[in-house]
Amino acid sequence: MDGKRRWIGICVVLAALCLTRGFGAGTPAAFAGSIYKYVDENGVVHFTNVPTAPGYQKVDLPPLPTLPIPRKLSEDSFQQHIHKAASIFGVDPRLVRAIIKAESDFDPMAVSHKGAMGLMQLMPQTAKEMGVQNPFDPLENIFGGVRYLKEMLRRFNNSLLLALAAYNAGPEAVEKYGGIPPFKETNEYLRRVLRHYMRLKRQ
Known part of the structure; x- marks a missing residue:
């Protein structure tokens, strides 16, 4: 003491x-x-x-105490960023929350085995195309991810399922198969996002 x-x-x-x-x-x-x-x-x-x-x-100063740095934050931690981006791009903020929950479980430092980064798991090329300089910055990541989601919705005539499938597997895969690609990962991703989205809509 x-x-x-x-x-x-x-x-x-x-x-x-x-x-x-x-x-x-x-x-x-x-x-x-x-x-x-x-x-x-x-x-x-x-x-x-x-x-x-x-x-x-x-005066000989004692060493600074080491404090743990939290990674995963609560679903409410980024509400301001989510609502701002959703408002600018005309997307349901509950859908954005559902995607973040499914993609990274609200871990802004998450990196997938394929190299997707941050809250909305942006691939390096996608992040670059969306103007994201630091994919681990929550604000940049959310704006880039929501902008990309909006582009997928426009590309597939506002079809939520096709846009989400394109977000996960890439728009080229959706166009190649003429619908949801027959990938196990993509189908599981759709179920996760839609489950979270329905839960948020019921709240």
Whole structure:
């Protein structure tokens, strides 16, 4: 507990130093230097990152605690992005949520064995065509995925089944077979998306 209290105390001091010297949250240089302390004749401890007297001594900072970084987030984590993209491209936001659930289970860092990336599992070439520079950025990924979904809907005369099949297997496969390709993966994908979509529509 002593080490924990010491770390908390130093964090408070660091925050105070940033505030008093005008450092903002976007300036990590505030923490780049060392921290020094000085005890005056009244026993008051002073902290600074710019020592102005020979009595200041360098403070040995404990290592930063390691915190786990969450990957998969809840279905509600990206609602704002989903609704904005769905509104711009004229797509049901519940359908977008269903696709994300089926594709990545809301893991923005997901990568498939075929190389599809992010929330809506964009293939590298698709991401490039949709103007997505960082497929692991939730906002970019969702906008790129919804834009691609809209293109598939237009290409197949707003047929939901064919558009979803094209999203999964590619539009060329749908055109080649004149309908839903006879791929086990594609048929299972359609069932997953439609199951999630129906659930969301009932809510």
